[in-house]
Amino acid sequence: xxxxxxxxxxxxxxxxxxxxxxxxxxxxxxxxxxxxxxxxxxxxxxxxxxxxxxxxxxxxxxxxxxxxxxxxxxxxxxxxxxxxxxxxxxxxxxxxxxxxxxxxxxxxxxxxxxxxxxxxxxxxxxxxxxxxxxxxxxxxxxxxxxxx
Numbered sequence: 486x487x488x489x490x491x492x493x494x495x496x497x498x499x500x501x502x503x504x505x506x507x508x509x510x511x512x513x514x515x516x517x518x519x520x521x522x523x524x525x526x527x528x529x530x531x532x533x534x535x536x537x538x539x540x541x542x543x544x545x546x547x548x549x550x551x552x553x554x555x556x557x558x559x560x561x562x563x564x565x566x567x568x569x570x571x572x573x574x575x576x577x578x579x580x581x582x583x584x585x586x587x588x589x590x591x592x593x594x595x596x597x598x599x600x601x602x603x604x605x606x607x608x609x610x611x612x613x614x615x616x617x618x619x620x621x622x623x624x625x626x627x628x629x630x631x632x633x
Contacts, residue, residue, distance in 0.1 A: 516597050519584065523591045539588055554582040598632050 526536035539547050558578040564570030588599055610618075
């Protein structure tokens, strides 16, 4: 996998193999690479790094960006559904949401791998069952209690 940079954003491309086909990077590989860049840039010069500038502005600014991107995902999806908007707009907004969510996780000291682990634990479990398992009789939310 090769990374190229344009205006503070890292793009990943798969190199051609000897038979001319491209190799696919796994989601985990890609997220690990993005997380490494976010970690590296967290303390970079805010004048030259978007990630550093977000971190300098604090958690509230990062959360604002996560919320903004979530709204943009919703608007792009509604536009696609109602008036034939573009798939690419939805894809681009979801990518922005994932990126900003990863910046937030990094700021909070939470690894994206913990999110992947939580998703893996839900694999093969009914969505209704999973949702019910998060609510204890005490009224406390038990997101981390996956005893199945």
